[in-house]
Every structure is written in structure tokens, then in C-alpha cells.
Amino acid sequence: MTQATEEVGVFVDAELYARVQQFYAWHMGLLDDGAPDDWADAFTVDAAFGEPGQANSFLGREAIRASVRARAEKLAEEGVVIRHWFGMTTVDPESDGALRVRNYALTLAVAPGGPPVVRGHAVCHDRLVPDGDSWLIASRHIQPDGSTR
Amino acid sequence: MTQATEEVGVFVDAELYARVQQFYAWHMGLLDDGAPDDWADAFTVDAAFGEPGQANSFLGREAIRASVRARAEKLAEEGVVIRHWFGMTTVDPESDGALRVRNYALTLAVAPGGPPVVRGHAVCHDRLVPDGDSWLIASRHIQPDGSTR
Amino acid sequence: MTQATEEVGVFVDAELYARVQQFYAWHMGLLDDGAPDDWADAFTVDAAFGEPGQANSFLGREAIRASVRARAEKLAEEGVVIRHWFGMTTVDPESDGALRVRNYALTLAVAPGGPPVVRGHAVCHDRLVPDGDSWLIASRHIQPDGSTR
Numbered sequence: 001m002t003q004a005t006e007e008v009g010v011f012v013d014a015e016l017y018a019r020v021q022q023f024y025a026w027h028m029g030l031l032d033d034g035a036p037d038d039w040a041d042a043f044t045v046d047a048a049f050g051e052p053g054q055a056n057s058f059l060g061r062e063a064i065r066a067s068v069r070a071r072a073e074k075l076a077e078e079g080v081v082i083r084h085w086f087g088m089t090t091v092d093p094e095s096d097g098a099l100r101v102r103n104y105a106l107t108l109a110v111a112p113g114g115p116p117v118v119r120g121h122a123v124c125h126d127r128l129v130p131d132g133d134s135w136l137i138a139s140r141h142i143q144p145d146g147s148t149r
Numbered sequence: 150m151t152q153a154t155e156e157v158g159v160f161v162d163a164e165l166y167a168r169v170q171q172f173y174a175w176h177m178g179l180l181d182d183g184a185p186d187d188w189a190d191a192f193t194v195d196a197a198f199g200e201p202g203q204a205n206s207f208l209g210r211e212a213i214r215a216s217v218r219a220r221a222e223k224l225a226e227e228g229v230v231i232r233h234w235f236g237m238t239t240v241d242p243e244s245d246g247a248l249r250v251r252n253y254a255l256t257l258a259v260a261p262g263g264p265p266v267v268r269g270h271a272v273c274h275d276r277l278v279p280d281g282d283s284w285l286i287a288s289r290h291i292q293p294d295g296s297t298r
Numbered sequence: 299m300t301q302a303t304e305e306v307g308v309f310v311d312a313e314l315y316a317r318v319q320q321f322y323a324w325h326m327g328l329l330d331d332g333a334p335d336d337w338a339d340a341f342t343v344d345a346a347f348g349e350p351g352q353a354n355s356f357l358g359r360e361a362i363r364a365s366v367r368a369r370a371e372k373l374a375e376e377g378v379v380i381r382h383w384f385g386m387t388t389v390d391p392e393s394d395g396a397l398r399v400r401n402y403a404l405t406l407a408v409a410p411g412g413p414p415v416v417r418g419h420a421v422c423h424d425r426l427v428p429d430g431d432s433w434l435i436a437s438r439h440i441q442p443d444g445s446t447r
Contacts, residue, residue, distance in 0.1 A: 010324075011431065014316035018163035025237040026159075029251075081294045083253055083270055085237060088323040088383060102327075104381060106406070106414075108255070108270055110295030116255075116270040121381055121406055121414040133160065145379045146408030167312035174386040175308075178400075230443045232402055232419055234386060257404070257419055259444035265404075265419040282309065 012091045020101060023128070023135060024086040032083050036072040040065035044129060044136045051122075051142040079112040086124065098138065099128040105142070120147030161240045169250060172277070172284060173235040181232050185221040189214035193278060193285045200271075200291040228261040235273065247287065248277040254291070269296030310389045318399060321426075321433060322384040330381050334370040338363035342427060342434045349420075349440040377410040384422065396436065397426040403440070418445030 012020075031039040043049070043061045050057040058064045075082060088104040102125055109119040123143040128135035161169075180188040192198070192210045199206040207213045224231060237253040251274050258268040272292040277284035310318075329337040341347070341359045348355040356362045373380060386402040400423055407417040421441040426433035 011317050011320050014163035014167065014312035017316040017320065018166040018312065019160050022160050022166065022239060025239045025251075029237065029239065083294060085253060085255070087236060087385060088327065090320060090323045090327065102323075104383060106383070108267070108294075110270060114295055116267050116295050118267060118406070118414050118416060121408060145381060145406075146412055146414050163312035163316065167315040168309050171309050171315065171388060174388045174400075178386065178388065232443060234402060234404070236385060257416070257443075259419060263444055265416050265444050267416060 010090065010092050012093060016093070016099075017089070017091060019134075020091050020099065020128075021089060024089070024103060027137075028084040028086055031068070031072075032081070034072060034076065036068040037065065040068055042135075042137055043140075044138045047137055048139040048141075050140070051144060081110045082119070083108045083110070083116070097130050099126075099135070101126045101128055107147070121145040122147075159239065159241050161242060165242070165248075166238070166240060168283075169238060169240050169248065169277075173238070173252060176286075177233040177235055180217070180221075181230070183221060183225065185217040186214065189217055191284075191286055192289075193287045196286055197288040197290075199289070200293060230259045231268070232257045232259070232265070246279050248275075248284065250275045250277055256296070270294040271296075308388065308390050310391060314391075314397075315387070315389060317432075318389050318397065318426075319387060322387070322401060325435075326382040326384055329366065329370075330379070332370060332374065334366040335363065338366055340433075340435055341438075342436045345435055346437040346439075348438070349442060379408045380417070381406045381408070381414070395428050397424075397433070399424045399426055405445070419443040420445075 027039065027042050040061055043064050045061050046059070047061055047064060048059055049064050058067055085106040085108070086103040090102045092100040094100060102123060105122045105124045106118070107120040108116045110116045122145055125141040125143065126137050127139040129138045176188065176191050189210055192213050194210050196210055196213060197208055198213050207216055234255040234257070235252040239251045241249040243249060251272060254271045254273045255267070256269040257265045259265045271294055274290040274292065275286050276288040278287045325337065325340050338359055341362050343359050344357070345359055345362060346357055347362050356365055383404040383406070384401040388400045390398040392398060400421060403420045403422045404416065405418040406414045408414045420443055423439040423441065424435050425437040427436045
């Protein structure tokens with residue numbers, strides 16, 4: 001089950017796949033709707049968050065929370081709405097119950113009165129660990145393709 | 150089951166989730182492919198359709214039909230193709246069998262000979278009521294993030 | 299099961315739908331990550347690939363491979379990253395076990411140091427034939443909506 005998706009196209013069952021899809025729709029919706037604290041709560045206490053080249057690497061939920069709060073405040077001041085689309089999802093279960101999840105991440109920004117603008121695209125690599133009926137994000141590695149800032 | 154997705158991330162089972170995804174792929178495809186009448190038929194007779202700030206609120210299937218027909222005719226005259234992506238879907242079942250569905254809605258427009266342009270982004274809140282093996286849309290509330298017109 | 303999606307909204311079961319979604323996430327990821335040979339291997343030996351108006355029609359896996367290799371080399375020279383989103387997926391099973399799959403296909407391009415740019419949008423019509431636990435693409439018909447080149 002840990003073979004790379006590149007090898008054969010790993011298929012997980014529909015229940016797992018649908019839950020992972022719903023996890024991201026819920027989780028990124030929290031951020032986009034201005035609930036950065038709830039968003040941060042979905043990381044493990046010792047989560048690693050890394051985005052190379054963006055001076056944007058953090059260790060631990062509280063560091064992630066501080067960063068996302070600052071970003072949310074800046075967006076609120078500017079009146080900018082961000083919408084994150086996560087998709088093209090692949091899921092590789094590990095033997096310990098964790099999941100390696102890869103998503104394409106498309107970021108759209110809408111300034112006041114403006115049209116939506118594609119702000120960035122990245123490939124997002126997460127490790128999800130079970131947490132009751134859901135998961136916590138134990139690590140997120142963002143591989144940016146490009147962005148407007 | 151009616152708790153807000155913000156609370157815990159409501160997960161519906163894969164069969165329901167996959168059907169809802171297919172419903173939107175089918176339904177918005179009708180509109181994009183120039184079948185506004187078929188699109189309108191997926192609303193209940195007394196459906197409410199609302200898009201604040203767009204002078205775009207209608208009550209009843211026939212009012213929705215008249216509006217979408219006019220829009221489709223205008224697009225056809227201009228030779229513009231619209232493609233709607235619905236995604237980042239969350240589904241909250243209600244106790245009466247209806248579904249509260251939230252989608253991100255990305256609208257791309259392609260003018261004759263032109264490239265695709267992001268025209269708008271919104272969050273689309275639907276209430277789906279069972280109709281045989283599928284659903285009808287009893288209400289649609291569109292929360293626009295921004296658009297080019 | 300072969301009725302057009304336009305008729306009633308064909309719903310396939312969640313296991314099939316989730317596998318088809320994963321197939322495209324895996325397959326287009328191969329191309330975007332610079333593995334055109336692996337991408338080509340997912341076509342049948344005698345696959346038909348057609349994109350009207352793009353001088354872009356090929357017959358057979360090796361012709362598809364040669365074309366995609368040339369395109370990948372050109373992108374690599376230019377330092378351009380392409381990301382393909384396939385979504386709004388509908389699946390119509392045929393009586394012989396093949397699947398007719400329709401996807402919206404959004405193409406984003408990122409030049410060195412640049413932001414992501416919407417390069418094209420198309421509707422992609424595939425015929426998938428069973429191949430062990432997965433599928434091979436027996437035909438791909440691309441219906442372009444518009445593109446920047």
C-alpha cells in the first residue's frame with residue numbers, strides 16, 4: 001500500500017477517498033471563510049509546515065496558527081477573499097494508518113470589487129494521522145509551481 | 150447530521166458523496182453545453198434562486214428557466230462558451246432526506262478565438278430534495294466572491 | 299447503462315467513481331511531473347488521440363508517445379510547468395466493460411518566476427478499457443473550448 005502513485009496508480013477504496021475529499025473541502029473552507037484558528041486546530045501539536053522559497057516554514061501547531069492568523073488579518077485589512085481549490089487528489093495509506101495525500105492546490109484571490117485572479121498553484125503533500133473519525137495534519141510540504149507574490 | 154461543517158467536518162458516506170459529485174457534473178454540464186431547459190428542469194417548481202447584488206433572484210422553476218434561457222441566448226449570440234466547475238463539495242443531510250450542499254463555483258468564459266478567462270467565483274449553497282434516484286434543487290443561494298461583470 | 303448523461307444524469311457507484319477520479323489524478327500527474335513515457339503507457343497500443351483544430355491527432359501509443367515526448371522536451375527547455383486539472387467527471391459504463399468518461403480539463407501554465415496562467419480549457423472524452431485493476435485509454439477525443447496558443 002505504500003508504493004508510489006507513480007508506479008501503478010494506487011487506488012484507495014471509495015469510503016476513504018470520499019472522506020479525504022470532504023476533509024479538504026471542510027478544512028480549506030475554514031481558512032477561506034476566515035476561521036484561521038479552526039484551520040490551525042487541524043494540525044498536530046508538533047506538525048511541520050514547509051513551503052520552500054516562501055520563508056514560510058513552521059514547526060508546531062502554534063507557530064502555524066500565528067502565521068495563518070497574521071495572514072488572515074492582512075487579507076481582512078485588504079478586503080481580499082482567497083479561495084483554495086484542492087483537487088487531483090491521490091492517497092497512499094501507510095502501514096501505521098497514516099495517509100500520504102497529494103493535492104493540486106489552486107489559489108484564487110478576489111480584491112474588493114475585482115474579478116477572481118489566479119494567485120498561485122502548488123502541489124501540496126500532506127501526512128494525515130487518524131484522529132477519531134477524522135484526521136490531523138502531521139506534516140504539510142508545499143511545492144510551489146508559481147505565484148503572483 | 151445537521152451540524153455545521155464548520156464544527157467537525159461532516160462526512161457523508163461515499164455512495165452519497167459520489168452521487169452528489171455526479172449530480173453537479175451532469176447538471177452544470179447541461180448548462181455549459183447549451184441545454185438551459187434541461188438545466189431548469191432540475192429545479193423544483195417552487196425553487197428559490199438568489200444571487201445577491203446581481204439583480205439575479207428568482208422564484209419558481211419557470212422564472213429560473215426564463216432567466217437562464219435569456220442568458221444562454223445572449224452567450225450564443227456572443228459566441229461565448231462558459232464552463233462551470235463545482236467542487237470543494239460539502240454535504241450536510243437533513244433529517245427529512247434533503248441535503249444542504251455547499252460548492253465552490255468557478256466560472257470560466259471563452260470568447261471566440263480567445264483563451265479561457267476566469268469570469269467569476271462564488272460559493273453556491275443548495276438544498277437538494279430527493280427525486281427518484283436523483284434530486285431536484287429546491288433552493289440555490291449564490292454568495293459571489295467576485296466577477297468580471 | 300449506455301444512456302447519455304444528458305438524459306437522466308447517470309450515476310455510477312462510488313467505488314467506480316472514486317477509482318476513475320484517482321485514475322486521472324495519477325495519470326495527469328505523470329505528465330505534469332515530467333514522466334511522458336509513463337503517461338503514454340496508459341494508452342492502448344492502438345489508441346486514437348484527437349484534438350480538432352490543433353493538428354494534434356495521433357493513432358497508436360507510439361505516435362502518442364512521440365508527440366508527448368516532444369511537447370515535454372519543449373516545456374522543459376522553456377522551464378514551463380503545466381498542471382492539468384481534470385474534473386466535473388461523468389462516467390457511462392458500456393456493456394462490454396469499457397467506460398465512456400467525460401472530464402472538464404483545465405490547463406494552467408507557469409513560466410519561470412511567473413504566476414500560473416490559465417492556458418486552455420477543453421472537454422475531454424475518453425474510452426477506458428479494463429486493464430487488470432486499472433484501465434487503459436483506448437481513445438481520447440479533446441473538444442477544445444479555447445486556449446492561449
